[in-house]
Amino acid sequence: MSTYPAKVPVVIVGAGPTGLTAANLLAAYGVEAIVLDREPGPMNLPRAIVIDDEGARTMQVFGLDRTYIANTTPAIGSKYFADDGTCFAETGAGVQSYGFPKRQYIYQPEFEAALRDRLEEQAPGSLRFSSNVVDVETSSDGAVVTVEAADGKRHRIATQWVLACDGGRSPIRERLGIALSGNTYRQDWIVIDMSDDPDRSLFSKFFCSSIRPAVSVPAPNGGRRYEFMVLPGEDREKVLTPDFLAELLKPFRRYDERYVLRKTVYTFHARIAERFRHERILLMGDAAHLTPPFAGQGMNAGLRDAHNVAWKIAAAVGGADAAILDTYDAERRAPPGT
Ligand SMILES: Cc1cc2nc3c(=O)[nH]c(=O)nc-3n(C[C@H](O)[C@H](O)[C@H](O)COP(=O)(O)OP(=O)(O)OC[C@H]3O[C@@H](n4cnc5c(N)ncnc54)[C@H](O)[C@@H]3O)c2cc1C
Structure with a gap:
């Protein structure tokens, strides 16, 4: 009791x-x-x-x-990539003001x-x-x-x-x-957390694609978070299916459900x-x-x-x-x- x-x-x-x-x-x-x-x-x-x-x-x-x-x-900072894959901007770790x-x-x-x-x-x-x-x-x-x-x-x-x-x-x-x-934004994003990622870079990466913007952020324990914009007309459930995610992740890593820590469609408020x-x-x-x-x-x-x-x-x-x-x-x- x-x-x-x-x-x-x-x-x-x-x-x-x-x-x-x-x-x-x-x-x-x-x-x-x-x-x-x-x-x-x-x-x-x-x-x-x-x-x-x-x-x-x-x-x-x-x-x-x-x-x-x-x-x-x-x-350590962020890198910003253009459609052709070139890095067009880089920021550093920022100032250390609070120790x-x-x-x-x-x-x-x-x-x-x-x-x-x-x-x-x-x-x-x-x-x-x-x-x-x-x-x-x-x-x-x-x-x-x-x-x-x-x-x-x-x-x-x-x-x-x-x-x-x-x-x-x-x-x-x-x-x-x-x-x-x-506001609640009309633009939803797929957020997928993967363990054991091949990309161990400590930079956050912003892919400023004219087709589908994407983000890749280092996570602790060798993991990585990937975020992809959901395009107009795409179905919130379909974008989380293994086939769809495998295609999105192809430029970054092989998709395997065993390495998925969390996948969700996130609405921004x-x-x-x-x-x-x-x-x-x-x-x-x-x-x-x-x-x-x-x-x-x-x-x-x-x-x-x-x-x-x-x-x-x-x-x-x-x-x-x-x-x-x-x-x-x-x-x-x-x-x-x-
Ligand atoms: C996919 C995703 C990615 C995110 N990424 C980031 C990020 O990179 N950086 C960042 O800073 N933030 C991020 N956030 C946001 C961050 O997780 C939240 O801002 C944070 O968890 C808020 O903490 P909180 O303690 O205010 O609320 P919560 O963590 O939501 O905790 C609220 C608690 O209240 C309890 N509760 C609710 N109602 C009752 C009740 N009636 N009685 C008793 N208990 C109750 C719930 O069970 C819960 O445990 C992300 C969130 C999501 C979903």
């Missing part, structure tokens, strides 16, 4: 990179929190493959820079595992899977979270703050009726929640904003949210005015006109 505390200063909904980072930061600051995720266990799918310098600096707060991050591979390389390659399931392990060291037992948050009642001075455990029993947890790190389809954001404004705070609930990570994956900022933006919010929550739990959390929205949203 699952047990939950009747009262805890902070409830974090969602054990993706945003929720786990926020939990680790709070643990480092000495704030008690519980992390609830509705899935029975971790989602072992490759998604983000880059952590940036600000993300790495965030990891430094709770020591992950010396373990997981220290063993990642720094990116870490601009971009380092990660495998999101391994990164999340490192975050979970560190959380277990810092705050044992604070992460609960099979814990579906079905309701949050909030007022100006607190909240009550209702969680449904694997056995179907419901539990109520009183808290000071709820960090809604519950992903792009955020049930909390939807229940609050907070609109996600912006550039959307942002109209507000990030509602009383004692803060929307963070994909729940607050969605970006197309090209500059690798989806996950990294969530890490920045966690870094921005965690010290303020620690201050508020310690007695600071709750208005300090209003600065989260102001600081994380681009000023009007930019």
